[in-house]
Amino acid sequence: MSTRRKALRLPEPTGDRIGTAGTGKPFRLLVLGDSAAAGVGVSHQSQALSGQLAKSLSTDFCVEWQLIAQSGRTTLDTLHLLCDEPQQNKFDVVLISLGVNDVTSLVRRKTWIQHCRSLSREIQKVYSPKSIVWSDLPEMGKFTAMPQPLRWLIGKRKDHMRQSLAHWIAQEPAVSLLEFPDVFSQSEENIQDWIASDGFHPGEKVYALWGKLAADKIRDLAVV
Numbered sequence: 150m151s152t153r154r155k156a157l158r159l160p161e162p163t164g165d166r167i168g169t170a171g172t173g174k175p176f177r178l179l180v181l182g183d184s185a186a187a188g189v190g191v192s193h194q195s196q197a198l199s200g201q202l203a204k205s206l207s208t209d210f211c212v213e214w215q216l217i218a219q220s221g222r223t224t225l226d227t228l229h230l231l232c233d234e235p236q237q238n239k240f241d242v243v244l245i246s247l248g249v250n251d252v253t254s255l256v257r258r259k260t261w262i263q264h265c266r267s268l269s270r271e272i273q274k275v276y277s278p279k280s281i282v283w284s285d286l287p288e289m290g291k292f293t294a295m296p297q298p299l300r301w302l303i304g305k306r307k308d309h310m311r312q313s314l315a316h317w318i319a320q321e322p323a324v325s326l327l328e329f330p331d332v333f334s335q336s337e338e339n340i341q342d343w344i345a346s347d348g349f350h351p352g353e354k355v356y357a358l359w360g361k362l363a364a365d366k367i368r369d370l371a372v373v
Contacts, residue, residue, distance in 0.1 A: 157294075157347040161187045164194030166216040171207025177239065178203065178214040178367075179276060181227065182246035185287075186218035188356070190345030196353045198246065201360025206367065215240075223250045224264040231271045240276045242367055244327075246284045248314065252306055258313045265317060269324055280370050282363065283318060285329045286311045287351075294348035327366050329359065 161184070180186050180199045188197025195204075199216040206212045215238065217230075224247045247268075251261045269281055289295075290304015318326045345352050351359065 159189050159345060159347050159350060161189055161220060162191050162193050162197055164188075164197075164200070166194065166199070168203070168214060170203040170212045170214065171210055173210045176206060176210035176212050177241045178206070178212055179238075179240040179243045179278075180214070180216045180218065180246070181243055181272075182218045182284075183222045183227075183250055184218070184220035185249065185284075185351055186216065186244075186246035187220060188218075189220055190347070190350035191353050191356060196356060198244075198351075198356050198359055198363075201356050202244065202363050205360050205364035209368070218246070221250060222247070223254060223256065224248065224261060224268055225256075226250075228264060228268045228271055231268070231275055236275065238276070240278050242280050242282060242370070243272050243276055243278045244282045244284065244363055244367075248286045248310065249289065252286070252289060252303060252310055255306075258310055261310060262313050262317050265314065266321075269321065273323065278323075280367075281324045282327050282366055282370075283314070283324055284327045284359070284363070286314065287329065288331050292349050293344065325366065325370065327363055329362065 180202065186198060188194055188199070191197050194200045194216070199214060203212045203214045217236070227247060248261070251264075256264075265283075272278065272281055286307050288304070289307040290300055292300060292303075295303060315326055318324050343352050343355050344350070
């Protein structure tokens with residue numbers, strides 16, 4: 150969208166995108182998705198989603214993790230990536246962060262859910278995971294990078310997309326929704342503690358919470 154084109158562009162963080170952490174029973178993890186999955190908003194992958202999640206799980210498992218993510222990717226972009234460049238590795242869990250770019254690109258809800266369904270099928274075919282965990286859409290209506298009334302409109306659009314996502318996932322036994330608390334339901338001053346300097350991406354505190362919640366969800370699924 151035009152507002153995003155004018156906004157501050159933060160780079161993807163440095164650091165490894167594949168690694169092993171912890172000791173114990175082997176656990177194979179793939180983090181797949183967009184700029185939030187890639188960790189935009191922090192300076193190093195250890196502070197980002199994959200690093201925080203691997204750290205949280207490493208207290209119980211020997212985590213073999215991999216990150217496949219890039220800024221700007223929609224769900225359809227990611228589907229094409231897997232179809233064109235399939236990986237050989239197998240994973241116990243695939244954690245997905247996708248949908249924000251579908252919201253801002255004005256992808257229709259029905260079309261997006263079709264893309265979500267197709268991506269889920271492709272992931273199951275390529276990676277054979279025991280479970281797919283789809284991260285909830287963030288509170289886009291509170292992203293300070295967007296002025297009003299655009300911010301409000303995008304927030305409403307996100308709400309509708311999220312409803313469709315939750316409805317679809319409820320019918321998919323191999324897919325779970327990772328719900329996320331509204332960390333922005335605070336004063337404008339406190340919001341700055343959670344969001345990155347571009348007013349659009351997560352800050353380190355959000356990534357740490359996201360990683361912990363994802364680790365708790367994975368443990369609850371009892372997939373290992």
